[in-house]
Structure formats: C-alpha cells, structure tokens
Amino acid sequence: MNATAGAIATYNFAYLDEQTKRMIRRAILKGIAIPGYQVPFASREMPMPYGWGTGGVQVTASILGPDDTLKVIDQGADDTTNAISIRKFFQKTAGVATTTRTGDATVIQTRHRIPETPLKSGQVLVYQVPIPEPLRFLEPRETETRKMHALEEYGLMHVKLYEDIARNGHIATTYAYPVKVEGRYVMDPSPTPKFDNPKMHMSPALQLFGAGREKRIYAIPPFTRVVSLDFEDHPFTVQDFGRPCALCGAEHVYLDEVILDDAGGRMFICSDTDHCEERREAGHAGEMLAGEAAQ
Amino acid sequence: MPTPLVVSDVAKTFTMHLRDGIRLNVVEHVSFSLKAGSCAVLGGPSGSGKSSILKMLYGNYGADTGQIIVNHRGRLIDITRATPRGMLAIRRETIGYVSQFLRAVPRVPAIDVAAEPLVARGLDVERARQRAAGLLDRLNLPERLWHLPPATFSGGEQQRVNIARGFITDHPVLLLDEPTASLDAANRDVVIAMIAEKKEQGVALLGIFHDADVREAVADTVIDVTAFTPRSATA
C-alpha cells in the first residue's frame, strides 16, 4: 500500500489498462481520419452502469495525461450527480486537476451540451453517446445501416425529418439532430440540443464521441464542416428562447426552465452553469438578481 | 389487287396430353389468300375448323405446319414463326379482330374499350374517344351506357362495343368471328354497311357468319373449310 500523489495505487493511471487504452486510441485515430464514421471498439466493463457515460469515460481515460485539466458537465451543469461522480472518478484514478471553468479545461467530458464559451484549439470535447446510429430509428438492421453509410444512402434521414414536418408542421427534432460531417457521413451528435449543432461546425477543438453499450467511437477533427440536415423549404434553425438568462442576463444561450413555487412562478436560466457564474462574477445581472438587489 | 395475307399448307392438330396424348386433327392443307378490298367468308358446318383457322391467323392458336404470310409494314412476316412481340405489333397495326365475345376488363368504360386500339397506336385519348363515340352512336348503343363498364351489358350491347373496337382502326386485314350473332336486324344492317365501307377502303376481310343473310350481303368469296378436313382423322 504505497499510495502516491492522490491516485489509488492498485489501479492503473485513469483506471483502464494500457492495452485497452491503445486499442481505444487506435479507434479514436481512425475516427479522426474518417470524420463522422462510427469505429467499432471493444468496449470494457466500467465501474458504472451503461447509460452513465461509460463510452465517454473510456475515451476520456484513453486520452487523459497527468498534465490535463478535466471538466465534466451533465446537461451543461458541473454540479449534477453524473458530472460529479465522473469528475471524482478521474480525480481518484488519474489524480488529474479538475476545473469547472471551460477556458481552463484541456479535456471536457459532456453529456447533452456544448459549453457556451467558444472552445479553443488544443481542447478536446468528449461526448457520451447512448445510440450512435442516426439511421437506427427507421432501419433496425445493423448490416443494412452499415451498407447505407458505406454507399452514402441517406434518403432515410430525410424520411425522419419529413415525418416531423408532416406531424408537427415543422422539424420537431430538437436534440440528437442529425448532421452531415465533412460532406460525407451522416452522424448523430448525441442527445445535445440542436441549439448546439452550429457550435460543432468548424470548431477549433477536437470532438470525440464514445458509445459504451453500442461499442462505437467517432470523431470530428478540428475545423471540420458539420451541417445539420434540412429541407429547402424548412431550413434548419436553432431554438430561440426570446428572453435572456434570469440570473446573468445572457442572450442567445440555451436556457433551462426552473420552477420557483407552486403558484406558477418560474424563471429561465443558463443551462451552462459555468458560463452563468463567470458572467455574474463579471458583473452581469439578469432580472432575478436585479430584483434581489433592489430588495 | 394487293394480297396482304397468304395462307399456305397450314395444318392444326390438338394433342390432348391429359387424355393419353390423343391427337385431334382439326384442319390440314389450308391454303388461301386474302385480297385487299374484298371480303372472304369461311364456310362449312360447325366443328369444321373455321374458328381455329381464324385464330391461327391472329396468332391466338399455333399452327403445326405451313406458313401464314402477312404484309406487315411492307415486310412479309410468317405469323406461325413470329415472336410474341412481333405478333403484338402485327395485331396493333396490321391484323384486326372482332371476336365473338367481349373479354370485358373490369372498371373500364365502354367508350374506352372501343377507343383503346387507337390509343395503343399513339392517338390522343380525346380524339380516340370521339371516334369511338361516333361508332357507338352509329351502332345505336345508348349514350348512357358509354361511360359504364360493359361487363354488365347484355350480349348484344357487348357485341356492339366489340364491333366498335374492331372497326375503329384502319388495319389492312380484319378478321370477324360472328360479329352479328347477337344483333337485331337494324344493327346487323349497320355492320353490313360498315363492312362494305372497309372494303371500299381496301381492307381485306375474313369472316365467319352463321347468319345466311349477312353472309350473302358481304361475301365476295366463300372458302369451303370442309376441303381442309383431314382425311386421316387420328394418329
């Protein structure tokens, strides 16, 4: 029992053994070489259940070095159960520095959001993906979906969007909105809101996607074209909340609704908690805070 | 006078495989020719093979031996050896046929049944319908029936639709299988007049008419089918 610098000695650095990391890194490199292509990999059992980000955790574990600074978010928040437990997991098994500041992080593992603060060159965004196959909705056969990707037969994706418009009068898909990567592969951007889709396009950061249960890894290298699918007469648009964040006053950000009481009181606040805090520290105030200040 | 169709030494046998291969010799040494502007009539008692001869000329029955040469688009073609596609082209353009019974297609109105041969040859549908309407009118088919499918018509009404369909084109050869069988006297006279007009237009006609009056009225020559009855009846 000679515990060293914060890491648990009985575990390899970042939990996974080096052979596994090499295997996963090879899959990542292949994914980067073929943007948007789903690379199969031998997903390992992780000490957490499927659906808790086992794919993302394996990708993070394979790319993490001792000098990295890790940020983990879940639905944009650094302080939810999932985010905290994954952050603690890597604090224990890798002893890496962690942060909640988007700008300070070198690796950001995320579930369901892309930070509002624009990512920089050198940063890596790791997505947790439940169902990597965008065609799965209409084509249950894996042999067939693989063939469709290989032959670029993507008519089916538009069938899904067509159904949306036929039922709702507009494209009602608001998350996991399919994108075409570098003009070739159609990709599921994981259940991020479509609000974040434009952030993927030509991002200076490397974006990696890990699906643990489905055993797939895929990637968007920096400065890659990522285009959301749409129709000429129903072009892709992002949500507009029509109001600023009630806490920090930020406009054109993704907002969460917070119920305040049982009398219909509610407010809309930044889903990205770090972004909100930074703005408030910088002196911005939304109507809620302005109201408190007045009191 | 041009000879659009020549039959030479044709024989027809039915082999009944389901009945121990019995061979029924229907006709043999069938030889005759049709002349443009003339109506020939197949004569002989029923069962003598008149209908079989007509059907062989239309490619509906195969022939065992011999040749049936037709002038199709200026080329001489042997119907007994024609490909299915070739035969369909001959039917579309060269040999018309008025059968005894209308094989009614469900849901197609009478006027379209009559107009169909013209449409098949590429004529505009409306113009084809106008021509069909003219013929149906002439054959005294009540106008209220024109837009109904003929499946429910009486025998005489169906027959008139059939005649209109057969006479609407300008095929150089026209085969008639008892076209007047179920018609009243007035309509028989219409058909007789129509046959006379076809002759004037230079069409070669070949028909079977049980009605002696009609036969008298239209026949230029009578081909005695009993002459083609096989001497040796079995094999």
Added chain:
Amino acid sequence: MNAIDKPAGHGQDGTGEAPLLSVRSVSKFYGTRIGCQEVTFDLWPGEVLAIVGESGSGKTTLLNCISTRLPPSAGTVNYRVRTGEMRELYRMSEAERRLLMRTDWGFVHQNPADGLRMTVSAGANVGERLMAVGDRHYGHIRDTAIDWLGRVEIGEDRVDDQPRAFSGGMRQRLQIARNLVTGPRLVFMDEPTGGLDVSVQARLLDLLRGLVADLGLAAIVVTHDLAVARLLSHRMMVMKEGRVVETGLTDRVLDDPQAPYTQLLVSSILQV
C-alpha cells in the same frame, strides 16, 4: 424470345428495338436441388412478362436472380441502363445496383409489409425514393406523394396515416405508388394480388393494368394465377421444376397450350 437462336436480322419483331433486359442461361442450385435452370429470355421496354407455375416451380427464385436479390449459380443478366449501355448486373458495383433498384426499378412484394415502412406515414413511404435521389424540398415531395396516392386511389386525407392503419388492398396500392414515384422502367412483382380478397384483387389488377400501359412500364410478374397473367401480361413463361416448359404470347399459351403441364394448369382453372 429466340433472338440468339436465329441469325441476326431475322428476328420477326419488325421493330429492330433493343431489349431492356437480357437473361441468358440463368441457373440457381441450392446444393443439389434445382432452384431454376437454364432460363433464357429477353424483355423489351413496355413489355409485361408473366412467369407462372405452382409453388416450388422456381418462379420466385428466378425473379430474385434477375432482380439482383439472389446471385445465380450460372448465367448472366444484362440490363440496358438509362445511358443506353447494356450492363451485366452482377458485374456492377453494389452501389450502382442499389441505385438502379431504387430509381430505375421497382419491386412489389406479395406482402406489402415487406416493401413498406410500416411505421412512417403513407406520404413518407412514397416520398422516400425521391429523398433518396436528392429531393430536398418538403413541399414538392409531399405534393408528389399526394399525386401518386391519388393515382393509386388513396385519398389525400390519408397522406399522414401509417400503412398499419390501411387495409390489405390499400397497403398494396401504397406499395405500388412507392415503387413508381421515381418513374422506373422495369418493375418486378411477386404475386402482387396474393392474399387479397377477390374484389380487391380485381381493382388492383385493373389499376396495375392501367398504370403499366400509361407509363409504358416493362414488368415481370410472378403469379400462380392464370387470370392475373391474362389480364396483365403480353407474354407468358410457364415453369415447372425449375425449368421453362412453355413460353409465348399470353393468349396463345392459355388458349392453345402445347406442353402437357400447361394443359394441366389451364384445365385446372375453375370457370366462372
């Protein structure tokens, strides 16, 4: 039919037109069992060929071999693509073959559920092929779908309903619309009226007959129903135990059958 047996120029069609599809000595063996053997024929544009025979006669095997759904053990299938070039189907890349299948060809399955997406709307079922070839205008796709639904006698008010809510006859008509929307030149049909009520069959047959004639489609129809063959086809091929026992003009084969087996088939029809 016998184009290869005859010296060039002696074909008696009198048209000189080139075939759309050329099938040469196609055989399919399942181990020692024969699926179909030595089948040779040509199909011309606008021509409807019926392949008839009882269950197990090899007609569906043959249809699958021709339509690239089942590679034959021997023989070749050539198809005249839209550029006019004759291409051997099993030498084309899979991408080319699949493109051909969803643009220039149609395949109508006996069971509509095999040819439809049961969980998307009728409109999307018809529109899928358009989207597959790059149509990206929702309004246009929808209008085209409604037009085609009308042509197969399905009301505009059903465009957003799923085929699960349709009757068997409607599903089959929807399947036909879905296949014809890209203006294919060749349609394969496997027992298109099988499993339908007689009155529904008649309506479907009549509709098919009209569409095939109006669009100038070439079609290969597999059926065990001689009435279907008579109503739809120009030409017939009778199969027994994997081999073609008789071919010819449809009315000639039905009215003057030559082969013992054809005579048996024809004599087995119930007259009504």
